[in-house]
Amino acid sequence: MPTVFIPAPLQSLTGGRSVVEAEGATVREVIASLDRAWPGLRDRIVEGGRLRPNISVAVDGVVSPLGLIEKVPPGAEVHFVAAIRGGAESPGGRSLRGPTCPAAFAR
């Protein structure tokens, strides 16, 4: 069973827990199992069927470019970290997405 580390801002949803056990063989399945145990968690991490663009997932310390479809071996550690740019960019395939939060940002 993979171990998931809950980022500090989301610990209010897990009753203050910083580390929880989850089920699943992919990141998507792991998040689904977390959301069953702690409803509302998924919406903070996932939007429009993919990881929110400012968030990356690291499996056993390795930041994965595959996001939700990355495989999670049994017993692995899963972290959600801020997506680091550092003078670099994200894959071009994600560059144009449909309208999200249009009310918040539309002029």
Next chain:
Amino acid sequence: MESKVRVRTTINGEPAEFLCEPRQSLLEVLRDVLSLTGTKEGCNDGNCGACTVLMDGRIVTSCLVLGVEAEGAVIETVEGMARGSELHPLQQAFLENAALQCGICTPGFLVAAKALLDREPRPSEHRIRWWLANNLCRCTGYDKIIRAVEQAAELMAAKEDR
């Protein structure tokens, strides 16, 4: 549009003639009128040395020289440093010592360093640094540039000694 002035000069040993507006700098003339784009623009106000050329043997920042001032002068740019297909010892030394990373400051450094080595056979490290203080480099930290100039100086002085 201001009417153009006709200027006759010598560039890299060859007679050259061009038309330019009085407000155009020598840097602009070299690059935009004569297509000698080896000399670079970094700041256009004399503070980075990327536009360094020799004018009557003296180092000048060509962004602060007017094109019309080249009348009757002898201009030397980076394009004139190699002898046919043979690189100048400074050019060769810069390559062997990895004294360039992005290379934008390199033409200015080469011309300025050539002016030094044409005058002084074996300058000290401090003398080289002083002489090149108006050539800014943001990539290398200057270390390998100084070493390249020292190596070229040694090579050129040894040839002279023989």
Next chain:
Amino acid sequence: MAANYTVIGTRPVRHDGADKVTGRALYGADLQLAGTLHGAILRSPHAHARILKIDTSKAERLPGVRAVVTAADLPQTPDRIVDLGEGDTPLSFIRGNVLASGKVLYRGHAVAGVAASSVHIAEEACRLIEVDYEPLACVLTAPEAMKEGAPILHESLRTKEFGEERPGATNVAEHFRHVLGDVEAGFREADVILDREFTTSTVHQGYIEPHNVTALWNNDGRVLIWCSTQGAFTVRDTTACVLDLPVSQVKVTPMEIGGGFGGKIPVYMEPVAALLSKKTGRPVKMVMPRKDVFEGTGPTPGCFMRVRIGARRDGRLTAAQAYLAFEAGAYPGAMVAPAAMTVFAAYDIPNVTIDGFDVVVNKPSTAAYRAPGATNAAFATETVMDEIAEQLHLDPLELRLANAAREGTRRADGPKYGRIGCVEVIEAMKNHPHYSAPLGGPHRGRGVAIGFWFNAGLPSSCTLSVNADGTVNLVEGSTDIGGTRTSISMQAAEVLGIRAEDVHPTVADTDSVGFTAVTGGSRVTFATGIAAYEAAQDVVRQMRERAAKLWETDPSEVEVSGGVYRAAGRSATFAELAAKLGETGGPVVGRGAVNPPAVGGSFSGCIADVEVDPETGKTTVLRFTSVQDAGKAIHPAYVEGQMQGGSVQGIGWALNEEYYMSRDGVMLNSSFLDYRMPTALDLPMIDTCIVEVPNPGHPFGVRGVGEANIVPPPAALANAIYRAVGVRMRRLPMSPPALMEAIWAKQG
């Protein structure tokens, strides 16, 4: 991984060398297309103002002017969120920084563009554009912008916190928080606790080549762009997005680039030049004046930081806390997330809390600058560590060694480290002759510091074609800022068993090579190297098949070693086989397209000796040594060059560079005269020590080295200055006036 390489570790002359020392290499501003018009940009004189009206009529009537554009000429499509490499961003923010709409948010904000028959006429025309502004109050630092009642830059901005938005208008775009263990419990265990505040100023990457672009909106509807950029694909995707075009309608040809350091990743003039070209039907060329480079591009954030560290008497750190408020400039995106993740990354501390804030202010919209955020953070942490060492009477390197992060150490942001070289770097510093060399004389001191950078992976593509003479053509998409086309070629050459000189690299345009992410993030020798490695393996596989065909055996019987193919008692070199490609099936083309996970961060440390003149506050750097874990140095001279260059940028950042702003948000030193970067006369030689702790994520063990070396110098210099004149500097830059104030304050 072979221990003995033939090509890797050697120092061949770079492939673009002859062009770059003769002035033949074509940088963006060198391009001269027939019929080119010249452009200029009108910029806002105000740091914060509403745009009431723009009247371009006088400008349009000036003889020689062919077109004028403003934000009204940009596609007026509804706003949406896009991700173009700087995170989740509203398209209106990206368009707004290209040409201001509604408001100007910083002095230098682009308001209009002009194309004319000469750059002089274009500049004159800009002066004839009449803009009615309603100036607004401006805010220039993060703490000011975070106060109740501060002028608000974006009415719609809300603070994001891990997927949730806090209600209320604000200048805080995002809040990051990392928690490990229990920091208050940790402080209770400490025998000494230090709590210090720091401020750093806005600094610029300082690349010598200004931004440039030539754009042609062709008659077939395609937009052709030539520019100096760190990422041709970024320019393509961003320009297409801003102009509401499919990406395939934009083609970007990267020219040679004169420095970037992160500052040539964002797009500035490209869409404006494209629009001017559309209006005129001619190519339009724009080269940014140096003043505009300072006032209108992306410097790195100034910030306010508070760091609190607790330690036991034996030197073990028990707790650490950081508060980081970074200035994003006019639009969100300050690199505070990486600062939050690197601030304590060099140490194994069981209890940590870090809060990071991305705050908009009326300054140019910041961009990345070489390990963005990490240098600011290390300035704080590494000077506090120095104070702790002093209070506990411990050697500064021993203190760091006792707490150094190792494989398995958990970072505050969560993941555990894999194989890293922090300990090895500190030990190399300890053992370096510089560390024990005598340093006599008044007002002299020695300081040390260490730092870390993640390094990026990201996508890269490469193709290799075999020539009949046994050489190969290598096509890749990483613009070459520092010699990487050679380090990539060397990796391909090593696999193929040929010389580096026998690889002919080309950095190609966006039509000619597969998607490749930016040159930045210390990723090129690593990730594009892996792409070249895979392309070369693909070529070897195909060459084995050709040998098998030639010798009428099975490919599995063909052995390859050192570029020689052997089977069934026959053998041939790579070149000999290459000569026979035509008769064995035709061309051999290998490919690699990769997106490697970013494993393998790099640690760096430095030792600095200074002499301070107590009457002028001038600091002279007497001796400087940079140590860095490169994993495996492909071309040691260029690794050394990265270490030296980053160190000197760090020295400039530490001792003099800053945006000196008036209270109205005007930069008063926007020239190389007064934005004073180090010259050759300001510096000694920069000694380097390359440590190699191989990166398991790369076939040759490469760790990117471009960035980590800029992280420790400001702290090391602060620590050296303390030992020289007894003042602890907590402000950057530690320029002569700042140092004199501190010295006078100490004298009372």
